[in-house]
Amino acid sequence: MRSFDRIVVVDWSARSAPSPRRESADAIWIGIAGPDGGTECAYMRTRAAAEAALAALFDAAxxxxxxxxxxxxFPFAYPAGFAGAVTGADDPLRLWDWLAARVEDGPDNANNRWDVARALNRMFPGVGPFWGCPAGEAGPDLPARGSLRHGHGMAERRRIEARLPRAQPCWKLYTTGSVGSQALLGLPVLSRLRRRYGADLSVAPFEPPDRPLVLAEAFPSLIASTVAALAEPGEVRDRTQVRVLARALWRLEAGRLDAMLREGDREEGWILGHGHEAVLDAAARVP
Known part of the structure; x- marks a missing residue:
């Protein structure tokens, strides 16, 4: 199986309304590195628009x-035991489908993620594991602060997050640095892409990365200093992140990238490139 013809890196968003018309941070950005050596960047105002753009890109490929x-x-999975408690199976891809059946996410980004988080928390003893929400959404089934949780039985971090202090726990749904809402609203999109493409698509590291379309969890902050160094004047940071990481992954030797995609935990998932930061840095900085 040859290497990839295109590398796509997506910076996701959990906004509950469309992002501004003017390109901005905390929106969805898609970076695409391809055979012409350049990197395209697209700004998406809604998750529905991003899903449609990704499907069009995959169809064309x-x-x-x-x-x-x-x-x-965003995280592709949760700490060990969570998927099993929710779905009856430790397969994180079953959890993707469970979320897809319950998350409502409109064309204007209006969504029911707080209700889904409350429903998930009610499946566990004590309080939690999910936390963080606007004041009007807080209550016994969804605490506003992580310190209010107790007795839910879940680990705070996945194994990969314990290795990366910059990575936030997937339970945190709100305020600075949170990724939990991105996962709740992103995994249903990936579930639908899996159903659409069937045997043409696989998800690393849960499945072998040998299909025409491969999905993986990315974390541009692995090479944060390089991202900062390669920013263009006035460039939105999210745009820089997807552009630089897509470029770095594109420049990796095929065998090395394939090996990276096979690393990690089959239940908790993994961040592509962890442990290979120096290699990614060097690839990104090639003129």
């Missing part, structure tokens, strides 16, 4: 006979 690796900057 399959029509050409190309391979695409798409990395998304």
């Amino acid at each position: 399959l029509d050409r006979g190309d391979r695409v690796l798409a990395g998304f900057d």
Whole structure:
């Protein structure tokens, strides 16, 4: 199996309304590195628009006979035991489908993630594990602060997050640095892409990365200093992140990238490139 013809890196967003018309931070950005050596960047105001754009990109790639690796900057799984408690199976991809059946996310980004988080918390003893929400959404089933949780039985971090102090726990749904809401609203999108593409798509590290379309969890902050160094004047930081990481992954030797995609935990997931930061840094900085 040859390497990838295109590398896509997606910076996701959990906004509850469309992002501003003017390109801004905390929105969805898609970076695409391809055979021409350049990197395109697209700004998406809604998750629905991003899902449609990704499907169009994947459709075109399959029509050409190309391979695409798409990395998304939100957790692909939760600490061990969570998927099993929710779905009855330790397979994180079953949890994706469970969320897809329950998360409502409109074309204007209006969504029911607080209700889904409350429903999940009610499946566990004590209080939690999810936390963080606007004041009007807080209550016994969804505490506003992490310190209010107790007795839910889940680990605070996945194994990969314990290795990366910059990575936030997936239970945190609100305020600075949170990624929990991005996961609740992103995993249903990935579930639908899996159903759409069937045997043409696989998810690393849960499945072998040998299909035409491969999805993986990405974390641009692995190479934060390089991202900062390569920012263009006035560039939105999220745009820089997807552009630089897509470029770095594109420049990796095929065998090394394949090996990276096979690393990690089959239940908790993994962040692509962890442990290979120096290699990614060097690839990103190649003129």
